[in-house]
Amino acid sequence: MNGFWWKIGGALIFLYVLIGGLVIPIKPGITSVTPSNAKSGEDITFNVVGYNTHFQAATKVRAWLKLDSIHAISATEIRKITENEAKFTFSIPANFPVKEAVQPLSLIVDNDVDGVFVQPNAIFATVADSSAISGEAWKSSGIGQFSVVEGIKFPYRNILNETIRNTFFHIALWFAMFILLIVGVYHAVRFLNTGDMIHDIKSASFNKIGIMYGVFGLITGSVWAKFTWDTFWTSDVKLNMTAIAMLIYLAYLVLRGSSSDHDRRAKLSASYSIFAFVALIPLVFIIPRMTDSLHPGNGGNPALGGEDLDNTLRLFFYPSIIALALLGTWMSQLLIRYEKLKEKVLLKNQ
Amino acid sequence: MKKFLSLTFISLCAVLPLMAQGDSLDFLRSTGKIYSVVIVIAVIFIGITILLYRLDRKLTKLENQIKNEQ
Numbered sequence: 001m002n003g004f005w006w007k008i009g010g011a012l013i014f015l016y017v018l019i020g021g022l023v024i025p026i027k028p029g030i031t032s033v034t035p036s037n038a039k040s041g042e043d044i045t046f047n048v049v050g051y052n053t054h055f056q057a058a059t060k061v062r063a064w065l066k067l068d069s070i071h072a073i074s075a076t077e078i079r080k081i082t083e084n085e086a087k088f089t090f091s092i093p094a095n096f097p098v099k100e101a102v103q104p105l106s107l108i109v110d111n112d113v114d115g116v117f118v119q120p121n122a123i124f125a126t127v128a129d130s131s132a133i134s135g136e137a138w139k140s141s142g143i144g145q146f147s148v149v150e151g152i153k154f155p156y157r158n159i160l161n162e163t164i165r166n167t168f169f170h171i172a173l174w175f176a177m178f179i180l181l182i183v184g185v186y187h188a189v190r191f192l193n194t195g196d197m198i199h200d201i202k203s204a205s206f207n208k209i210g211i212m213y214g215v216f217g218l219i220t221g222s223v224w225a226k227f228t229w230d231t232f233w234t235s236d237v238k239l240n241m242t243a244i245a246m247l248i249y250l251a252y253l254v255l256r257g258s259s260s261d262h263d264r265r266a267k268l269s270a271s272y273s274i275f276a277f278v279a280l281i282p283l284v285f286i287i288p289r290m291t292d293s294l295h296p297g298n299g300g301n302p303a304l305g306g307e308d309l310d311n312t313l314r315l316f317f318y319p320s321i322i323a324l325a326l327l328g329t330w331m332s333q334l335l336i337r338y339e340k341l342k343e344k345v346l347l348k349n350q
Numbered sequence: 351m352k353k354f355l356s357l358t359f360i361s362l363c364a365v366l367p368l369m370a371q372g373d374s375l376d377f378l379r380s381t382g383k384i385y386s387v388v389i390v391i392a393v394i395f396i397g398i399t400i401l402l403y404r405l406d407r408k409l410t411k412l413e414n415q416i417k418n419e420q
Contacts, residue, residue: 018391026382051382161382169390216397220390227379227386331398334405342412348419 010326017320021168024312028053029156030119033107037124041094043076045087046123048107051156055080058111063088064143065105065123071097071138072108096127097135103127108143115149117156152312163227167313168320170220173213176324180210180332185277188270197343200266204256205335207273209328211249218246229294238288238295245283248276 032049048063055061063075077089088107096103107122154164187203190196221239222232233239255272259265288295309317378385 022387162384163382163386165384165387166390169387169394173394212397212401216394219393219397223389223393224386227383327398331401338405338408338412345412345415 006326007330010323010330013319013323014327017168017172017316017323021165021316021320025153026052026162026164027153027156028114028117029158030107030109030117030122031158033119033122036122037126038090038092038105040092040096040125040127040129043089043091045077045089046107048086048088048109050084050086050109050117051161052114053084053109053111053117054113055086055111056083058113060147061086061109061111063110064108064141065090065092066108066143067097067103067105067138071135072141072143073138074141074143092125093134093137094128095132095134095137096125096130097133097138099130099133101127101130110146112147113149114147116146119158152315154312155310159228163224164313166220166224167309168316170217170224172317172320172324173217173220175321176328177210177213177217179321179325180206180213180328181277181280183329183332184210185274188273191266191270197262197266198340200270201336201339201343202332203270203273205332205339206329207249207252208335209332211246211253212331213324213328214242214246214249218242234294236294237291238284238293241283241287245276245280248279252276 029051030048031051034047035044038044061078061080063078064072065075066072073090073093075088075090077087079087079089081087088109103125104121105123105125107119108116109118110116157164184203184206187199187206191199191203225234225239226232252269252272256265256269259268378389
């Protein structure tokens with residue numbers, strides 16, 4: 001029963017992540033706007049399909065087409081069809097305040113149930129006479145005073161939709177893997193320093209569970225990619241580099257399985273696990289950041305910031321890392337206890 | 351090594367048929383792709399179950415070994 005509380009704690013925190021991460025709704029968003037283009041000077045009706053929106057339940061629905069920070073027009077007519085579908089009519093002005101033939105416009109919708117939500121570059125407006133610059137018609141839209149809605153909701157991202165919840169599992173698995181591998185490499189160093197076999201057993205057990213988390217991470221990432229990037233595997237740097245790192249770690253398991261001499265196996269695998277961990281850091285953290293990648297946080301854009309990981313996601317993401325690390329430690333502990341027992345039986349037999 | 355290969359293989363076997371092209375994919379993509387989250391949690395659960403199963407078997411073997419010596 002020694003230190004049982006953290007095992008229960010890990011399980012409870014994971015339960016909290018499971019329930020909260022699945023029950024809390026996603027913010028409303030716009031999935032499609034048809035038609036997606038318009039001409040200057042025409043009255044046009046857009047069919048807008050939303051996700052998690054409440055057009056009919058809302059008493060006041062407003063919509064704008066926004067050109068830039070000071071130029072916007074408001075909808076002349078709004079017709080609600082269903083909760084998730086509505087028709088917005090705009091009269092596009094003949095003149096635009098910018099001198100470009102094609103201008104992207106963002107659609108902003110606000111209602112008192114859902115609050116405000118945006119579809120950037122929803123419509124491309126073709127300007128008939130781009131030399132006549134006038135922003136007059138764009139200035140009196142009354143944009144602003146958006147409805148404020150209470151309660152926590154996860155951010156809506158196009159394409160991602162509900163899969164944003166995978167953040168709590170796929171990404172947290174990698175973070176937890178790192179924690180376990182760090183413990184593994186710590187015990188490898190301790191073994192090389194002291195020569196105590198207990199550190200060899202601990203190092204191997206933590207590494208094994210860490211590698212298991214890595215394999216889970218690859219599989220879950222592959223599933224997520226199928227839903228969002230429409231393929232199980234892409235030539236994305238991060239994917240390939242992580243696969244290489246995992247292969248290096250799989251070789252660690254081969255190495256441990258290949259030698260029957262205990263002392264030699266312990267020394268070899270301890271040194272190899274230090275090498276594998278050192279190789280893991282550039283492969284996972286440095287190389288993917290130097291080129292473009294589909295993953296957030298690579299190719300220059302910061303991850304764990306802004307809309308990628310907002311405060312509502314943090315509420316479950318960080319506890320998930322802690323929970324998975326605790327559960328991983330629990331599993332490692334079971335392996336350690338098994339190995340110690342096996343060692344004892346072997347010694348008795350000799 | 352064998353353990354992890356089989357673990358990967360079995361998890362993939364559980365997931366792949368669900369993700370085959372056609373009608374089942376449309377079903378999986380409904381409700382804002384929530385089923386990707388279901389599959390991800392299922393993968394983790396199946397993986398941990400396999401680990402427990404294998405540990406159980408190894409322990410049973412060890413128990414038998416101890417019993418035989420007595």
